[in-house]
Amino acid sequence: MSAQDARGPNEHEEAVRGIRDKLYIDGAFVDAADGRTLDVLSPHDNALIATIAEGGVEDVDRAVAAAERAFPAWSEMAAADRGLLLLKLADAIEAHGDELAMLETIDTGHPIRDSRFIDVPRTAACFRYFGGMADKFQGSVVPVEAGFLNYVLRAPIGVVGQIVPWNFPLMFVSWNMGPALAAGNTVVMKPSEITPLSTLRVAELMSEVGFPNGVVNIVPGYGHTVGQRLAEHPRIGKIAFTGSTATGRRIVEASKGNLKRVQLELGGKGANIVFDDANIVAAVNGSAWAIFHNQGQACIAGSRLILHKRIADSFLEKFLTLTRSIKVGDPCELTTEMGPLTSTLHRDRVVDYIKVAKDQGGTILAGGMAPADPALAKGCYVLPTVVCAKPTDRVAQEEVFGPFVTVLTFESDEEALSIANATEYGLGAGLWTADLARAHKMARGLRGGICWINSYKRVNPGSPFGGVGKSGYGREMGFEAMHDYTEARSIWVNVDAQVPPFYKR
Numbered sequence: 444m445s446a447q448d449a450r451g452p453n454e455h456e457e458a459v460r461g462i463r464d465k466l467y468i469d470g471a472f473v474d475a476a477d478g479r480t481l482d483v484l485s486p487h488d489n490a491l492i493a494t495i496a497e498g499g500v501e502d503v504d505r506a507v508a509a510a511e512r513a514f515p516a517w518s519e520m521a522a523a524d525r526g527l528l529l530l531k532l533a534d535a536i537e538a539h540g541d542e543l544a545m546l547e548t549i550d551t552g553h554p555i556r557d558s559r560f561i562d563v564p565r566t567a568a569c570f571r572y573f574g575g576m577a578d579k580f581q582g583s584v585v586p587v588e589a590g591f592l593n594y595v596l597r598a599p600i601g602v603v604g605q606i607v608p609w610n611f612p613l614m615f616v617s618w619n620m621g622p623a624l625a626a627g628n629t630v631v632m633k634p635s636e637i638t639p640l641s642t643l644r645v646a647e648l649m650s651e652v653g654f655p656n657g658v659v660n661i662v663p664g665y666g667h668t669v670g671q672r673l674a675e676h677p678r679i680g681k682i683a684f685t686g687s688t689a690t691g692r693r694i695v696e697a698s699k700g701n702l703k704r705v706q707l708e709l710g711g712k713g714a715n716i717v718f719d720d721a722n723i724v725a726a727v728n729g730s731a732w733a734i735f736h737n738q739g740q741a742c743i744a745g746s747r748l749i750l751h752k753r754i755a756d757s758f759l760e761k762f763l764t765l766t767r768s769i770k771v772g773d774p775c776e777l778t779t780e781m782g783p784l785t786s787t788l789h790r791d792r793v794v795d796y797i798k799v800a801k802d803q804g805g806t807i808l809a810g811g812m813a814p815a816d817p818a819l820a821k822g823c824y825v826l827p828t829v830v831c832a833k834p835t836d837r838v839a840q841e842e843v844f845g846p847f848v849t850v851l852t853f854e855s856d857e858e859a860l861s862i863a864n865a866t867e868y869g870l871g872a873g874l875w876t877a878d879l880a881r882a883h884k885m886a887r888g889l890r891g892g893i894c895w896i897n898s899y900k901r902v903n904p905g906s907p908f909g910g911v912g913k914s915g916y917g918r919e920m921g922f923e924a925m926h927d928y929t930e931a932r933s934i935w936v937n938v939d940a941q942v943p944p945f946y947k948r
């Protein structure tokens with residue numbers, strides 16, 4: 444073990460010892476009804492990390508029944524008490540931060556410095572935000588006609604299903620569960636079968652801090668079984684899904700039986716525009732972060748670098764130098780800046796896009812292959828890749844979801860906007876300029892849910908997150924998320940109204 448390796452005997456062993464390998468239903472860790480299991484592999488070398496219970500349809504039904512039983516008491520509990528449990532959970536996540544970070548790193552391939560200093564703090568912050576929100580999210584009184592009081596309650600929906608992907612499993616637990624639980628819903632969550640470990644550990648921490656049995660249930664398993672059952676389940680009132688647009692459509696289709704509410708956080712093809720008056724050093728750095736953080740496996744990744752022709756060459760020279768210097772390696776090494784992609788299947792998808800780019804006449808400016816280091820040969824590694832292409836090429840239109848950025852150029856603001864808006868996605872976008880008026884004008888014109896000016900990839904639990912078009916609908920975080928996890932109920936009271944009888948008898 445190198446001196447720089449974060450897998451000190453204690454942290455690594457503690458994390459592995461901490462692995463919970465069963466489903467979490469009704470406050471207990473249990474085997475799958477049919478006894479099936481699935482293997483969880485390390486993206487670093489494809490070695491077996493753990494064998495865990497694989498949920499199925501019967502397990503989803505058990506979990507939904509537990510969540511239904513827990514709902515009345517949970518939804519009627521004082522909001523401040525629900526909030527307190529979320530605040531305690533945030534503290535517990537911080538107290539177990541090293542262990543959770545290591546678990547996330549060995550399961551997903553996130554560099555340990557990111558897991559420890561981004562994922563864990565953001566997860567705690569999100570639970571803390573919604574813990575504080577629980578007793579501050581209010582209904583309203585509507586000024587209606589004299590003699591009547593009309594007030595609007597924000598009532599929880601009931602049992603909600605949440606299908607969470609493999610790119611940020613720890614953080615997404617808090618993004619999904621934070622508002623759902625604060626609002627008084629109970630939850631059945633399917634983490635990705637590829638990366639269930641941190642979610643199961645959070646469930647255990649929830650149990651330790653005192654969440655009542657059945658309020659949260661975790662059923663790892665496959666999309667066509669567990670995911671499909673959650674989406675179609677007649678007693679689930681809302682389904683929240685994060686993943687691909689194609690699967691999002693299947694969720695909508697499956698949800699129609701009971702017309703459940705659907706929230707979709709789908710793909711993206713983030714435009715990142717650099718104008719000729721931008722601070723180039725900041726833009727180079729921010730643009731690299733925009734695409735290469737988490738190996739580009741982010742729906743908001745700045746995967747289209749749209750450069751003003753006047754600065755394109757000088758920008759690219761610096762950007763390529765930075766790209767080639769990114770330290771790709773074992774995610775447990777403290778100095779690693781980019782780890783492996785999260786699965787072999789996904790690595791192969793990303794590698795296929797390198798061929799697609801070449802076939803359509805694209806030029807590979809950096810990367811485009813696996814690292815030469817034999818120590819990484821068994822893992823899901825791809826070097827940070829920069830490709831010059833045309834706006835209509837597939838790599839400029841489709842979500843690659845890897846360390847793969849497509850470079851395009853423009854000559855006028857109008858052209859930049861038109862290239863940026865020329866995909867079917869609309870999630871995150873960034874722009875770099877010293878001109879404030881231009882920045883605001885472009886931000887209004889960019890089609891999407893989020894825009895960063897002279898920055899990229901900022902998120903905060905108070906700020907709404909979500910997209911338009913093929914990027915989905917509904918919002919995570921902030922007051923918007925609380926709205927999305929509640930139903931408005933309008934209550935009418937006759938306090939002093941002399942209403943004529945409707946039927947004169």
Ligand code: NDP
Pocket residue numbers: 606607608609610634635636664665666667669670671672674685686687688690691693694708709710711741742792842843844
């Ligand atoms: P999918 O959308 O196929 O899968 C996401 C989750 O949905 C997984 O847990 C999956 O389970 C589940 N799922 C699959 N089919 C169904 C179904 N019929 N009903 C309910 N749930 C289902 O994404 P992939 O992981 O295959 O990745 C493919 C692409 O999706 C990526 O390349 C990327 O472009 C995009 N993506 C976007 C994410 C985002 O943050 N918006 C996150 C992840 C992926 P199972 O794995 O068993 O199929």
